Amino acid sequence: MGEHSDIENTEKEKKQKDPVIELENIVYSYNNGPVVFDGLSFSAGKEDKIGLVGHNGSGKSTLLNVISGLVKPESGTIRIFGQEMTKEADFQQARKKLGYLFQNADDQLFSPTVLEDVAFGPLNMGYSAEESRQMSIRALEDLGLAGFEDRITHKLSGGEKKLVSLATVLVMKPVALLLDEPTTGLDRATFARIIEILNSIRVSCIIVSHEFDFLEKTTSKIFSMDKGKIRYSGESEHLHTHFHTHPMGETPHSHNF
Amino acid sequence: MILEPFAFENSIIHRLDPRLRLVFAVVFSIATALTQSFAPLYPALGISIILVAMARLDSLALIKRIAVVNVFVLFLWVVLPFTYEGDAVFIIGPLAATEQGLMLCGLITLKSNAILLVFISMVATMPVAVMGHAMGRLKVPPKIILLLLLTYRYIFVIEQEYQRLLRAARVRGFAPKTSMHTYRTYAYLVGMLFVRASERAKNVDNAMVCRGFSGEFHSLTEFAFKPVDSVAAVLMVLALVIIEGARWASILI
Numbered sequence: 001m002g003e004h005s006d007i008e009n010t011e012k013e014k015k016q017k018d019p020v021i022e023l024e025n026i027v028y029s030y031n032n033g034p035v036v037f038d039g040l041s042f043s044a045g046k047e048d049k050i051g052l053v054g055h056n057g058s059g060k061s062t063l064l065n066v067i068s069g070l071v072k073p074e075s076g077t078i079r080i081f082g083q084e085m086t087k088e089a090d091f092q093q094a095r096k097k098l099g100y101l102f103q104n105a106d107d108q109l110f111s112p113t114v115l116e117d118v119a120f121g122p123l124n125m126g127y128s129a130e131e132s133r134q135m136s137i138r139a140l141e142d143l144g145l146a147g148f149e150d151r152i153t154h155k156l157s158g159g160e161k162k163l164v165s166l167a168t169v170l171v172m173k174p175v176a177l178l179l180d181e182p183t184t185g186l187d188r189a190t191f192a193r194i195i196e197i198l199n200s201i202r203v204s205c206i207i208v209s210h211e212f213d214f215l216e217k218t219t220s221k222i223f224s225m226d227k228g229k230i231r232y233s234g235e236s237e238h239l240h241t242h243f244h245t246h247p248m249g250e251t252p253h254s255h256n257f
Numbered sequence: 258m259i260l261e262p263f264a265f266e267n268s269i270i271h272r273l274d275p276r277l278r279l280v281f282a283v284v285f286s287i288a289t290a291l292t293q294s295f296a297p298l299y300p301a302l303g304i305s306i307i308l309v310a311m312a313r314l315d316s317l318a319l320i321k322r323i324a325v326v327n328v329f330v331l332f333l334w335v336v337l338p339f340t341y342e343g344d345a346v347f348i349i350g351p352l353a354a355t356e357q358g359l360m361l362c363g364l365i366t367l368k369s370n371a372i373l374l375v376f377i378s379m380v381a382t383m384p385v386a387v388m389g390h391a392m393g394r395l396k397v398p399p400k401i402i403l404l405l406l407l408t409y410r411y412i413f414v415i416e417q418e419y420q421r422l423l424r425a426a427r428v429r430g431f432a433p434k435t436s437m438h439t440y441r442t443y444a445y446l447v448g449m450l451f452v453r454a455s456e457r458a459k460n461v462d463n464a465m466v467c468r469g470f471s472g473e474f475h476s477l478t479e480f481a482f483k484p485v486d487s488v489a490a491v492l493m494v495l496a497l498v499i500i501e502g503a504r505w506a507s508i509l510i
């Protein structure tokens with residue numbers, strides 16, 4: 001199979017109904033840094049499951065930051081749930097429905113105990129203390145973290161932090177999930193569990209990952225970041241023959257998962 | 258959290274409404290601090306000791322806390338009597354201890370211990386997050402509370418970050434010596450610590466904002482003023498009346 005051209009790509013996007021996330025001509029570079037996005041356009045439809053790949057430093061995390069309004073692009077338009085994002089207040093509303101899992105779990109957890117951290121989102125959304133508590137306990141149970149409520153967040157292991165972070169995001173029942181490398185450092189059982197959970201909820205997902213077998217099982221389309229732009233790279237099922245234009249090209253090859 | 262050794266016990270004091278405890282601790286401290294004579298300090302200290310006893314705290318941790326403050330007080334006892342102007346009571350070599358100096362030391366010792374004990378029993382017995390929330394209910398400005406809570410939270414993170422950097426240096430064979438290399442490494446560590454702290458602050462702000470934070474801290478704890486709180490409130494007012502009464506008596510007489 002060949003690469004889809006950009007023209008085909010944009011046509012495909014136009015056909016999508018109710019896009020949940022739309023980026024148009026985004027230009028961005030960090031202060032004095034290299035250009036990260038150079039006229040990037042991208043859209044994700046309702047309940048789309050999108051895998052985002054690209055080499056280290058290609059701007060995947062930055063893209064998720066742009067979508068959630070943590071990083072303001074120099075130019076370009078961002079629409080979330082059909083609404084154009086022009087000021088911080090727009091993002092504040094949008095973020096209530098976006099669940100963003102950071103690449104680094106240490107940045108995500110800030111309350112002393114696990115329960116308080118998970119309940120932080122629901123409390124901000126206006127649920128009562130009791131409702132928030134119940135929601136948080138259920139979210140923890142769903143991830144196999146029953147009994148973790150009173151653990152101290154910064155004393156958790158790396159994988160546990162990642163799971164608790166995921167709970168803090170899922171508890172808010174987001175409409176769209178932005179997951180930045182959700183599986184790094186997880187054992188195979190937990191890995192399988194996350195796949196199961198992601199497949200059981202009806203949300204739009206953008207998942208950044210370097211693990212192709214994970215993307216194959218959780219997403220349906222793959223996009224790749226390259227030279228400041230984003231490109232449609234095909235269906236997740238064909239990940240192996242499709243995506244690797246280099247170094248193996250179209251040559252059949254295997255991965256050591 | 259790590260340095261809240263008293264917060265998670267379960268005594269009658271722990272069950273009192275945090276708002277009530279906070280208000281009492283503050284009013285008690287002001288009343289005690291304003292005192293210029295010994296008379297009100299005896300009941301004040303007595304009350305604070307009773308409260309600490311009622312809170313049933315871990316005695317080792319308690320002794321440690323008290324010791325820290327009293328080491329400082331001890332320092333005052335060494336210096337103040339010999340430097341304060343007044344009538345000499347006794348003389349050691351070229352130094353004369355004054356009566357006024359000794360009195361002042363006594364006052365400071367009683368005051369600081371009474372206030373310390375009341376804060377340990379009333380305020381240290383609630384998690385800092387709850388304290389922040391209680392302050393919010395008492396109309397303390399949210400920015401101050403936020404500053405307090407985040408400072409408290411991140412002191413430990415920064416300390417950990419420092420330990421992590423130091424460990425990273427050690428596993429690569431770093432052993433401090435008196436050499437340029439050592440100084441430079443420490444300079445890098447400290448510099449890195451600042452960078453990481455500000456980076457971390459930004460990231461945490463992002464994490465909070467992403468989860469709907471808009472400047473106001475909510476808490477899982479709900480406050481309810483129970484009958485036992487009313488009883489406690491009456492007793493607290495009584496305690497304050499005794500202290501203030503003793504103060505006015507000593508002024509008027």
Ligand SMILES: Nc1ncnc2c1ncn2[C@@H]1O[C@H](COP(=O)(O)OP(=O)(O)OP(=O)(O)O)[C@@H](O)[C@H]1O
Pocket residue numbers: 030031033034036054055056057058059060061062063103
């Ligand atoms: N805070 C920052 N300040 C300056 N430059 C940055 C900052 N964060 C990232 N960059 C730069 O922006 C580019 C994109 O970074 P980004 O973190 O988005 O990459 P990524 O695709 O997520 O990489 P990885 O797969 O390693 O997570 C990189 O060149 C990086 O060096």
Ligand SMILES: [Mg+2]
Pocket residue numbers: 060061062103180
């Ligand atoms: Mg990244």
